[in-house]
Amino acid sequence: MIVKEKESPRPTDAMGKAGYEAEKQMAFFLRRAFAESPDVMVFNDVMYQRNGERAQIDHLVIHRFGFVIVESKSVTGTVEVNEHLEFVRKSGGRRSGMRSPIEQGRLQAQLLQDLLNDAKESLRPKKLFGKVQPYFGDERFTVFVAISDQGVIERNGANPPELMKAERVVKEIVEKTNRYQQTQGVKGLVNFLAAGKEKTKELEEHQVAAFTDAEMESIKAFLTEQCKATVTAKRPTRTAVAAKAVTAEKPVREKKEVAAKQEIAADEAGGASPSGFKCGDCPSTDVEILYGRYGYYLRCRACEAKKTVPQKCEVCGSKAKLRKKGNRFFRDCESCAAPVLLHCNPVSAENV
Incomplete structure (x- = not known):
């Protein structure tokens, strides 16, 4: 389900145009994969605010078990990441440092997590006879950095799993949700019993309760309203x-x-x-x-x-x-x- 399309106008400067096209491409991949899915909701080009801080997210994907923040990057040459997770752009024989898009995505995820937890009582009803309040834990948030088609990724001493080409992101989201699904119900119990040490660790990392239909609707409505409120507050009268x-x-x-x-x-x-x-x-x-x-x-x-x-x-x-x-x-x-x-x-x- 596509909840919000990319609506911002196309910039006129060269760098802005390139970034716009990268986001548009990623939005196309997400639409093609999830437009008809009842269990996945996609927000493109959204902004949220909390305590005076803003996070602008290129693509936010909500699935039954959590949230995926996708940071789109337009690269016409090569993007290099070294063993210290430092990023460098290389184009036309020139090298220039760039802010880590992984850290940028993590900061966006943290603000989103805090915003959701501020409203957890209204978004997730209490369980165990009203004694336990579910919240939004770290294990529910994933960050991916999508490099545009024409870009080349050079992994120089480091291979961060968050960094990939744009066309790979959809497959990673599907595989991620499948790993969560493997821990659910009777099938999940069987998987735990049959798993070795490494497989058990992976299952434990993805052992979270699925959002109910009501919770999914509440989260969608909440984030939609928060986005509208942030945009309205940003736009001067x-x-x-x-x-x-x-x-x-x-x-x-x-x-x-x-x-x-x-x-x-x-x-x-x-x-x-x-x-x-x-x-x-x-x-x-x-x-x-x-x-x-x-x-x-x-x-x-x-x-x-x-x-x-x-x-x-x-x-x-x-x-x-x-x-x-x-x-x-x-x-x-x-x-x-x-x-x-x-x-x-x-x-x-x-x-x-």
Whole structure:
């Protein structure tokens, strides 16, 4: 059963598009395998929140015995994992480290587990005449990392069972649920009696009670509502967006007005500079901005020392452009649209 399809819009940047396609591919594999299964529920692209923390899960699969978190990764080259479980991307002859997707999935699983246990009384009724409250234990949560078709996995000294190609994930989920099934009822008892030491250990790891139909429905309804509530809380209202725009616009408008007054004042003052620039090699403040092979630079007219002109906006710290008007230089920032009168060259300066 597909409870939630992937609904997020396709990104426009290259990396976002690749990630989107990897998630879409995994969603296709899950739909093909479980769309008509009454015992498996699939949530694609969901987000949950607990105590101010958020977990965004690419694919969440709920089966009769637990939960599978699938983290999709788009890899066009090679992803390498070493004996320390450190991950490296290799593409086009370049190597770059990456955050462990296994740890990322485990953190998502932990938040989901805590969220479910917060509501365990309403999701799982008490047993043994109302004396024992079932909860959601660690043994019910599994993490898989799905590498897209075009990617290559290089296991350099480590072979984590969570890491696999996307097309393998469905088979692993089916095999996982089958191992749980082998511990149930009379058949499970027979399997325990006939098992050797290693097989007994495996059976014990999967010896959990199956969720009832009522519990499955309660879990589905709960997680659906939690996802909706998280998305609603994340999305700002139109009023809030408008208020933020007005608040942001005010200082920008004020800065533009100040810049216009600065231009007029500079004309009236005959070119006095507000910058406070001074030479770094000598105490002189007799400096000018000139244009050279690599762009604008600051030159001391006393000792001929040269240095680059800072490129950051004084208002927001973003990278800004230098604009020349006569002997005056303004800093224009595209991020906050705040022009600043930066420096006035001495009238005798020769600018090229």
